Every structure is written in structure tokens, then in C-alpha cells.
Amino acid sequence: MPRTSPALRTGPEDVPAEDKNTPISGELDLAFRLVISLFVGLVLGFERETRGHPAGLRTMPLISIGACLFTALGLIPDFNRIVDPTRIAAQIVTGVGFIGAGSILRQGEEVRGLTTAASIWVVASIGMAVGFGYYPVAVFATVLVVAPLVALRPIEDRFFHARHNRRREDPKTEPPQT
Secondary structure (H helix, E strand, O other), X not given: OOOOOHHHOOOHHHOOHHHOOOOOOXXXXXXXXXXXXXXXXXXXXXXXXXXXXXXXXXXXHHHHXXXXXXXXXXXXXXXXXXXXXXXXXXXXXXXXXXXXXXXXXXXXXXXEOHHHHHHHHHHXXXXXXXXXXXXXXXXHHHHHHHHHHHHHHHHHXXXXXXXXXXXXXXXXXXXXXX
């Protein structure tokens, strides 16, 4: 019988074949998902920590694990209630948005923390991917996120000397002498 609505889902046997990674098969499966989300959070946290940003080696894994746990717990079938994992995901996105907004600081005319806020948001989404059981997607997304964070920094430093003064009326800074 094809599933026509998420509200009709009551157990793992009702999940379509294309969603084979989605259901939680037990506590060991949940623990495995949490370990994977810890790993991807540590990778992103390590990059942020090496750059000296406040959300680093401890914060990123916690956000990833929390998003994974909330997501995965929403997948556990309970015959007394029907859980819609998309509602849980929507709440994770909203909550993490507030955490990211708290990391954005304005110091005079300069705004700092936008990349940290974006990193917090994306690490939560990667944790959610792990929670849903999409491990290859989560690992690939981690690589895609770390690559620009690591590779684009030297390009910014080399070619965009005045990136902190982007308005025309701001005083221009001289590029460093090499």
C-alpha cells in the first residue's frame, strides 16, 4: 500500500523502500548515528578552532549531536502517537538560527561572526542528515563546507586586502608589503 501522507506512518514496515536509511533500528543504530555526527562536528569545529573563532572544537560537535539526536528520536516509531520528522527538523532549523544569530556581533561599523553563524547552521543540517541516516551525504557535505573555509582564506588575504572596508566612503587600507 503506497503511503499518501506522513500522518499514516506508524512503524518501520510502513516506510517506502527508497527511505531504507531513515528508520532507527535500535539503540545501537542511534549510538552509531551520534558517533558519526560527533565526527563531522569535530571536523568543522577543528577548522573553526584553528582560526580562533568562538564556536569551535566543543560547540560544533554539540550542535551536530543535538540536531542528530532530535532528528533520530523523531524517527522512532511509537504506536501511541504519530511523529512528523519534518516538524522536528523545522524546529531545529529555527532554534539553531537563534544560536547563530547570537554569534553575530557588530563592533562599530564592522559586523563579525557571519561565517561562524553560517557554520553553526550548516553543522546542524549535517547533524540532521546523519540523524536521518544519510551518512555519505553528511560526509560529502562536511567536505564541501570545510573546503571553502580552508581554501578561500588565503585567496581572500591575497586579493581582497580591504574586505573589511567595503563601502566607498570608508577609508582605504594599504595592502601589506610582502
